[in-house]
Amino acid sequence: MTVSVDEIGNLFARREGTQRDAAPVLIGSHLDTQPEGGRFDGVYGVLAALELVRALNDADIATGKPIEIVSWTNEEGARFTPAMLGSAVFTGVTSLEEALAKQDAQGITLADALAQSGYRGTRAVRFQAVDSYFEAHIEQGPVLEANGTTIGVVTGGQAIRWLDVTVTGVAAHAGTTPMPYRKDAYFAAAQMALELEKIAERRAPRALVTIGQASIANASRNTIAGKVAFTVDLRHHDDNEVDAMERDLRAAFASAAKTRGVEVSIETYWRSPATPFAPSCVALVAQAVDALGYSNERIVSGAGHDAIHLARYCPTAMVFIPCVDGLSHNEAEDALPEDVTRGANVLLNAVLARAGVAATLNAK
Amino acid sequence: MTVSVDEIGNLFARREGTQRDAAPVLIGSHLDTQPEGGRFDGVYGVLAALELVRALNDADIATGKPIEIVSWTNEEGARFTPAMLGSAVFTGVTSLEEALAKQDAQGITLADALAQSGYRGTRAVRFQAVDSYFEAHIEQGPVLEANGTTIGVVTGGQAIRWLDVTVTGVAAHAGTTPMPYRKDAYFAAAQMALELEKIAERRAPRALVTIGQASIANASRNTIAGKVAFTVDLRHHDDNEVDAMERDLRAAFASAAKTRGVEVSIETYWRSPATPFAPSCVALVAQAVDALGYSNERIVSGAGHDAIHLARYCPTAMVFIPCVDGLSHNEAEDALPEDVTRGANVLLNAVLARAGVAATLNAK
Structure with a gap:
């Protein structure tokens, strides 16, 4: 994969498709967390995307459209406010200059923090052609668990x-x-x-x-x-x-x-405002769940996610999995291994349907 | 007058009576205030007591019992908590050692603050014989003003x-x-x-x-x-x-x-607990008001006062005067000059009745 970092620190890893000029299917979430946050909020979506690519590699599958894994900068807003800043700049909701000038509690600007950490990248942050965006995430609420549902097919943000x-x-x-x-x-x-x-x-x-x-x-x-x-x-x-x-x-x-x-x-x-996700992308998630035979329900995201910004920029969908006791932003945050796996399977199938399977690279 | 300061910084000014062995009638209040307090809360009671003695001097009146003006330490509790600390130690509610060890927000003990200000006195603070205690004070509430009453005859603390x-x-x-x-x-x-x-x-x-x-x-x-x-x-x-x-x-x-x-x-x-004042002292205040012809009503003190501690130690009464808009603990705190005068007149008459008029010192 080709790794790049953009001007606001968003991290990309690109796996080329067979359609060289096609816009990529973006998949990802964020790796930043809350001061006493858990191991799943955000991290799950990035690792699920990485596992998706590994699965494609293991199975020697080439996609038509390129796939890019993304880890968005400062989704939580724990150090720099507001939250979802990397995706806000990527989608033009916030200007790069305004975002870089944001200060943490110690008065350190985001620009300086990125430079210090080595993540002040050079890839242009704006006006990138994107085919679509898929994000897997824990629900961060109690509904799926209470209903005994494995997958939440997210229809948008409230x-x-x-x-x-x-x-x-x-x-x-x-x-x-x-x-x-x-x-x-x-x-x-x-x-x-x-x-x-x-x-x-x-x-x-x-x-x-x-x-x-x-x-x-x-x-x-x-x-x-x-x-x-x-x-x-x-x-x-x-x-x-x-x-x-x-x-x-x-x-x-x-x-x-x-x-x-x-x-x-x-x-x-x-x-x-309420942000409905593109019905075409939501349908791909629903079809993937049905094909895999997992219990599922439509759900509206209660929390903010980078996908909310992306949904105003390109066709977008999310996959939710249950989290134990509905707990999030807490070190006790947890998700069952089988749910983690199933969510990644749904993500894989939906993304493959969107990106298109071009060919197996090498017959096994 | 003979001025003395006790071990907790309570300030006394004694005017002897003709009965040399008699316990004194204490009159006073406090001179400390809130960070943004006004000019009347506490100060009025001390100045009224001082004016009372000046009036006795001007009129050449000797009392039977001695009169002692007192200014209690740390009534407000603004620098050292709890409030009413000087009178608490005087009456044995709090031990001297405990009170002196209290620290302000900067960690300075009351003992050090008294020493630094020159008010760590040597007069023994406990077990003093006191005939009675009278305190004049603004009401610090809206009742007297709303009812158009000049004097509140305080029957106790709630x-x-x-x-x-x-x-x-x-x-x-x-x-x-x-x-x-x-x-x-x-x-x-x-x-x-x-x-x-x-x-x-x-x-x-x-x-x-x-x-x-x-x-x-x-x-x-x-x-x-x-x-x-x-x-x-x-x-x-x-x-x-x-x-x-x-x-x-x-x-x-x-x-x-x-x-x-x-x-x-x-x-x-x-x-x-509720602290009723001694009916004998309350009656002296009521008789003074009646003799002076001021409008008055019985009132229970809503606030804490040094008089509440004193009431458990010796016969006690208070005289309230209205304050403008019921306002207190505020730089805008105010009282009408005529009410200030009338309150002092009531204090004078009640205290004279308790101390006894022995003789005019020099005929005029």
Whole structure:
């Protein structure tokens, strides 16, 4: 294979096909991880791609289109934010200059970190012809395991919206302020949280709502909270439903604020629309699973993946396998060996169908 | 006056009475403040005591019992915790050794800070005979102002209980975990907060509940909260009611935790029983207000004061005056000049009644 590194550190290994001018089928994932992450998130997709090529070599199979294994830079966003930066630059979502200037917590730029590690490559990062992209990954959730399903045929990524909410009441003495005089930002925020939960319940099971960060300004045990800031993560398969969830949230939070005499401000921090994968590629994954006889179900990816960026650039599909207890971003992250193997088999069959089998190199 | 400083830095100024062996009437408050506190919290009580002595001097009045002005060390607890440390040592609630070993945020002990400032005195801090204690203070709440009352005749301090609550769910991916699979510690904590509010509503208007500190462990915008810790401040005039509030809280939190599949632990961090002031001293304040013709009401102190420690040691009373907008622990803290004067007049009359007017020193 021919190995190259592009300007943002994405690592490629190319196996030529018989159609010399054809755009390659990309297969891969990422090798970076979370500070206390496990051995499968990302790594599985890269190793599955490597195993796929080894299997082709072992079987002396030549593909029509070239195959390129890719390991994307900084998918997790653990050192440099945002996440999925290498694929963002590759697909033009983020400019190379902006990405290289990102700094880690110590103020080191991505450009310097790449240079220091020897992964500041020279291959041009943009405007590359790509036939398609396939990525195998652990589900990072409990659904496949709970349903006893071996393979998740991923149909796309769900819509995500991140909001920043600030509730402003009046900080006051916990001992001297009668309840009716209070403008307690914490109790107001608690009411908003439960209203948010109801918004998800009304759109079950597709709507997901999370408050992952919350803090009281100048918090003190015996001071009524004057200001509470919290984040909201809204997700749904359908963009219109996320819009409706945000509308309901704004109405419910405004109403709660009015009742309690506090103020609420809601800002949209980030929005990522729902990203359907190309039906042609999804069908190849589904056909591979059917041919292999594995149990399977259609699933929408709850997490972000490089495939979400790629899906806006070229036909894309993903293969999910179950992970034990749905656990991810955790050193205990695990997947059963038979599931790991089956996922790689599905990837192989789908990619072969897309790339085309040209000939066996040497008859055995 | 004879000025002395005791071993914990409490500052005394003694004006002898005609009864040489009589225990003194103590009057005072504290001069320390919050980092962004105002000009009245504490300072008012010390200056009112000083003005009281000046008025006696101006009018050539000798009291029967001696009068001692006191400024207590570290009432606010802003530099050394806990608060009210000088009066705690004076009354034997805390040992001198323990108090002197307390460290500030820079690791400087109270002993060293006192030595450095020249206020590590030699007067023995314990086992002093005290006739009674009177303290004037701003209300630090909105009640007197809202009711248009000039003087609060303080009948005691309310019961305070501080709890530490930890809710443990399971941290998981905000995008990949369906709502029914979640054990979201934040939403559970929000439900507990609203249950707590209902507990206070059922005991209105005396019950006060505050959640002043709350934090999500390893908080991340797109991670379901696995652990939330928060504080609870419960207050009521009546110890039995605080006991009942805590019982209700434990039942409600356990029920919410069970419903949501999370665990909750509740630890009692501190409990301070209700502290009624001596009726004899409260009556002297009430009589002084009536004689002066000021509007007044009985009030229970919501905040902690040195007087709470003193009340367990000797007959004690407090005089409250309104503060503008009920604001305290804030640089904007204010009180109207006429209220400041009236509070000092009440203090003077009550203390004179307790100390006894022996004679005018020199006829005018």
